[in-house]
Structure formats: structure tokens, C-alpha cells
Amino acid sequence: MTDEQVIKKVAKGNIGLSMILFKKYNGKVFSFYRYMGLSIEDAEDLTHEVFEKVIRSCGSFNLDKLFKPWLYQIMRSQLVDFRRVNGRTKYVNISEFDFKETVDFEYDEIELSKLNMALLELPNHDRELILLVKFQQLSYAEAATIFGISEGAVKTRVHRIIHKLTDYFKKQYPNERD
């Protein structure tokens, strides 16, 4: 059953089926919030709210469209609301972040932590975009819809952000150039 078929059934009142979507995407949504710099508690609360909102507003979901970009749109709007209420005060100190919560740990922890720190140095809108396109693997077209910009603009911004991250790495860790 596709995500769209599941959401259609949820909209008809079979709310229990939303667990399928929750199991499939909760890690993605939670990770997005964590990589955006939120504490574990806040990220968990927001993830819960996102899926609650999915159930409550699934009646308005356009069945001609894909579920994933719609979910990420909700995820983004929840983050905007969170920022409006909490400002920047509730963001975690980057040094507190670690990768102990990972599902499969097959990466170099130090390298990932460095990249995560570099990510946290980016402005919010850049960090959101790069996470959605690279980590969440949304297509440029889907990201363009979510951000309300052209596909070309998404490509340019993604390229610029990667360039920025590379520069950050070079400045912070000059000895690690291969």
C-alpha cells in the first residue's frame, strides 16, 4: 500500500493505519528536528505534533499529490511555530550533540559530529534546505514547492550551501585535507 493510499484510508476514519506512516517517517522527522539543533525532548514533542496534525488535517490532503512533500511541509510549519514561540533560546548547545541515538551506526562519529557542527553554523533556511534535499532526499522539484522558489533556485542554493560547508571544513580542520 502506498503512502497516499494509507492517508486516504486514515482520512476515511481508519486512524490506526497512521501508525504505518509514523513507523516509516518518525525517524526522518525526528532526525530533521535534531539536526536543526533542537533538544531530544523538543524534537520528540514536535515529531508527535507533526503526526497528530497529519491525522487531523488528512481530510484536506490532495490525493493527486505525494504524501512525503506534504508531510515535510507540515514538519517545516511546526518548526516555524516552535521558533515563533521559543525564539532561539531553546536550541541545544552544539557541543551537547552526539550520535548515540542513531539507528545504524556505521559512520565515523567524529566526522559526522564535525559535519553536524558545520550544519549548525548555517543559517536556518540553508540548513533546512540542505537537510531536506540531501538527508531527506527530496527532489529539487519537491523542495522547490515546499520553499516556494523555482527548481533552479533550489539547485543553486544547494550548491552554494555545500560550497559553504566545504569552506567551513577547510578553515576549521586545515590539517585534514587529503
Added chain:
Amino acid sequence: MKEINEFKISSMLEEFPELKMSDKTQQKFKRTCDNMQHETKKSKLQYINVWMSAAASVIMFILGYGIADQTNNSNEIISSKEYTRQLLFNNTVQNPSLGDRLASIQYLVSSQTNTNERVKELIYMIKTESNENVKLALIEIISSYSNLIEVQDLLEEQLQNESNPLVLISVINIISELKIKKGMEILKNYQNSNNVDPLVKNHITYLKL
């Protein structure tokens, strides 16, 4: 060198590890789903209930006209209409939705032409109502009939038995405005009592009886 680094960073971002939420939050969402499923079922039942009441009302109305056509007896139309009203009244008292209850109360009050019957219905609803907001609305409606003995008796009874301070303050306001004798005596006793809610006691003091 630069090309390789950009490529590496891009690949690392794509392979960023997915983080895991605590089991507690996952269970919380499961509970939320169960609650929402329960709410949906309940609201569907309420929806059916309202439609059944409406259908019953329409049937009774048509039957009433049918009888009137056959017998040309206006008393039977009135009796049929009254029966329909009674159905709606029973449905209102039992309706679990506050909004529906308030809407039906408005309709019942405006559709009852006999004042005594209207007051009787209001008294019954006040005595059986459990929600403070609905009760406040009912007390506001019934306060326009406060010249009737049965309404004054009800207000005195509410003054002695009501536990919700907001409802009680609303009753006190009506009693003090109308200077209902027995009610005023009870209020004076309340001023010196230690068993009265402080909010209510302050309000009585403020009224300067």
C-alpha cells in the same frame, strides 16, 4: 582537492544517520491514535443520533399534517408538534455535545409558546445539567422569569446546593438584584460562614448586602 571535498560532504549529508526516538514517544503516539479513533467513532454515533432525531422530527411533522388532513382537527396537529418537541427535548438533555446542547436549548426556549411549560423545562434542564457553561446559559435565560415563585424557589435551591462557584455567583447576582427574601437571608449567613468558597464569599462581601 576542492571538488573531492564538496563531493564528500554531499555524500556524507546523504548518508547522515537516522536518529531514533524514545519508545515512550512512540507509545504516546499509539495512545493518541487510539484516542482519536475513539473520538471519531463517538462523533459518528452522535452524527447518526442527530440525524435520527431530525428524521424522527420530520416524520412526526408529516404525520401530524396527515392526521390534520384526514380529521381536520387542529388539536391533533398541536399534539403531534408537542410530541416532536418532546422528542427533541429528551434528545437535548442526553446530548453529549455542549455545542449541540446549547443550540437545542435556544431552539426549545424559542419554540415553547406556553411560559409555564417553558419555565418547567428550563428548571428541569438546570437541575439535570452538569456542565457549568450550559448551566450559566440556562440560568441567564431563566432569570427573565424570576418574578415566578417556582423560579425563585429554584434559585434558593441552587444557592444552597450548587458547588460550582461561577454558577453560584451568577445565582447570587440574580437573588441580590431581586432582593428575594429567603435568598437574602441565606446570603447573609454565608457572609459569616467558613464553609463557603472564598471566591463566593468575596463576591458576597463586594455586593454589600
